[in-house]
Amino acid sequence: MNPTAGASPEDLRNRLVDAVVNEDTSSVRDARVDTAMRTVPRHAFLPDVPLEEAYANKSVTIKENPDVDALPLSCASQPDVVHFMLVQLAVREGDNVFEIGAGTGYNAALLKYLTGPSGHVTTCDIDPDVTAYARRMLDANGYGDVRVVTRDGALGAPESSPYDRVIAAVGMWDLPAAWWGQLAVGGRLVVPLRWRGLSRSVAFRREETRMRSDSVRMCGFLPVIGQDGERNGYIDDNRLVRLYWDQDQDIAPELLRDSLSRPKSVVWTDATVGPVESFDGVWLRLSATERPTCRITVNPAAMEAGLHRPASPALSPALVEGDSIAYLILERTAENPDGEPRFRLGAVGYGPVGTDLAERICTQIHAWSPARTAEPVLTAYPADTPDSDLTDGAVIDRPSVRLVITY
DSSP, X not given: OOTTTTOOHHHXXXXXXXXXXXXXXXXXXXXXXXXXXHHSOGGGGOTTSOHHXXXXXXXXXXXXXXXXXXXXXXXXXXXXHHHHHHHHHTOOTTXXXXXXXXXXXXXXXXXXXXXXXXXXXXXXXXXXXXHHHHHHHHHHTTOTTSEEEESOGGGOOXXXXXXXXXXXXXXXXXXXXXXXXXXXXXXXXXXXXXETTEEEEEEEEEOSSOEEEEEEEEOOOOBOTTOOOEEEEEOSTTSOEXXXXXXXXXXXXXXXXXXXXXXXXXXXXEEEEOTXXXXXXXXXXXXXXXXXXXXXXXXXXXXXXXXXXXXXXXXXXXXXXXTEEEEEEEEEOSSSTTSSOOEEEEEEEESTTHHHHHHHHHHHHHHHGGGTTOOOEEEEEETTOOGGGSOSSEEEEOSSEEEEEEX
């Protein structure tokens, strides 16, 4: 029997929020966000979606991409991600808020609820179909005072600035220069930031000459249109193994064509994880210590043909130097065969310096293991900031920003 059958929208909303809050392992809470999500009717912004689906903890596509091999053009974000990003944003009553990525208008409605009658919300999207949909939904649900604009979000909306809070609901590879001047000093920016093949929701606090993070959470978002600094390419003739990296990295996939057919080097650590325990922090540490960090994606057919299975075939961290590669792996331990399984972490390397790369991955596994919930600090500076003014850490240069990652 389906326990949600016949349940009211209010009941379904409360159950969804209860589940989201109970499953959130972070220590940061905001009761106002809980109340907003219990109040604003998500289903009303998804009128063509069955009620139970509207209150499932999953994203909903609202505009498909005509390219069948591409990601959708617009989605209603997964509710647990909406929740923790709003917690990161810490909206106050009376705030002036700018949102990039209008979606269904639901998130803008939540923002308006949080800012209250004295606050202001502007949401934008580059796609006129998306903004038209958001405008209709907001008007139909009593949020006519939310401003909706059609434009490239990288330009911001200077006519309504300065903003106390800025939030992006699309994956950003760079932090546009326009945002610096439009976010007030002391304000907050929450953005799904992409670097070294990974994506994390980063909450920045705006300071006089920089932005400094105080929260980094795992997330996945559709990439923003117009930022093309990410690269990808296959490293095998059968197009089964693919790498994703940034334009500032010296990675040439054609040099790796023969690497995976060479003898492999496997290096193990004594660090173990349970079946649902995250080892995501290893990737974050690699990005803060190893410039050649990137992402590998492996088709099951490649593993059937003998390639060593990555820890997560869909997205695992890798190191690449010239014609050599190594990536994170795991295997079940023999201990406690009748109890909950444990998996030890290690790395496999291919190519002339594959062993060295694998050992460098294991060094970061060892660094991560005793402090598994530690988050890096990301500090963003304008692109023209000299090296002497940067904090210590790994520097990643983008067209509009210099990003420093520190543990």
